Amino acid sequence: MNWRNEARAExxxxxxxxxxxxxxxxxxxxxxxxxxWTDNNVRPGIMYEYAVVGGLRIDTSILRGIGYxxxxxxxxxxxxxxxxxxxxxxxxxxxxxxxxxxLFHTMGMGEPIGKSALLSENNQSYDSAAFSFxxxxxLMGDPTLRxxxxxxxxxxNIAIHQIAARQPYVEIxxxxxxxxxxxxxxxxxxxxxxxxxxxTLEPITGGCSKNCVIDNC
Numbered sequence: 657m658n659w660r661n662e663a664r665a666e667x668x669x670x671x672x673x674x675x676x677x678x679x680x681x682x683x684x685x686x687x688x689x690x691x692x693w694t695d696n697n698v699r700p701g702i703m704y705e706y707a708v709v710g711g712l713r714i715d716t717s718i719l720r721g722i723g724y725x726x727x728x729x730x731x732x733x734x735x736x737x738x739x740x741x742x743x744x745x746x747x748x749x750x751x752x753x754x755x756x757x758x759l760f761h762t763m764g765m766g767e768p769i770g771k772s773a774l775l776s777e778n779n780q781s782y783d784s785a786a787f788s789f790x791x792x793x794x795l796m797g798d799p800t801l802r803x804x805x806x807x808x809x810x811x812x813n814i815a816i817h818q819i820a821a822r823q824p825y826v827e828i829x830x831x832x833x834x835x836x837x838x839x840x841x842x843x844x845x846x847x848x849x850x851x852x853x854x855x856t857l858e859p860i861t862g863g864c865s866k867n868c869v870i871d872n873c
Contacts, residue, residue: 657695666688669708671683672704674702680705688710748769749797750796753792757779759779766802809833811833812831812832814830815830816828842859842860843856
């Protein structure tokens with residue numbers, strides 16, 4: 657495992673547990689100037705989760721600081737990309753800090769991670785915990801991400817035709833799959849180097865001999 661060294665860390669604690677099991681087992685305590693660690697005691701075919709926690713020693717107490725969680729590293733790992741997060745094949749996004757505690761329970765019910773961030777930052781009610789009246793957390797990424805997306809059938813045989821007219825037009829048509837969960841389609845356009853632009857304010861449900869849209873170029 658590799659990680660970005662935390663300049664203030666005086667030591668790192670390495671923990672490990674099999675995936676889907678509770679409780680990390682402390683494996684090692686290494687110097688604070690380390691930025692990598694090798695686990696030589698693993699069994700092939702098992703998914704492990706690793707925790708790397710850096711901290712400071714103040715007298716006899718320990719103030720723990722930077723922490724990393726690596727989830728879903730399957731042994732044997734046949735790649736070495738030099739970055740801890742890149743070793744994880746199931747990473748969705750990244751969050752910073754944990755004051756107050758993060759609450760991700762709603763993602764199990766299909767809610768986006770932004771809802772989790774909102775509940776975590778406003779947890780002074782039924783989810784109250786330490787630091788409940790302060791916000792020292794941040795979501796690093798898209799707040800609309802979800803853990804699971806329902807599979808939606810995609811259109812097929814997409815074709816684009818230029819139409820001769822006073823102005824240049826293009827016709828886009830496709831064949832929609834026979835799927836009851838599809839109620840319509842939105843069409844976007846993107847000019848090279850620009851942002852996507854929504855062309856259809858309402859979903860297209862039919863028309864022409866197929867589903868189609870005509871765009872003025």
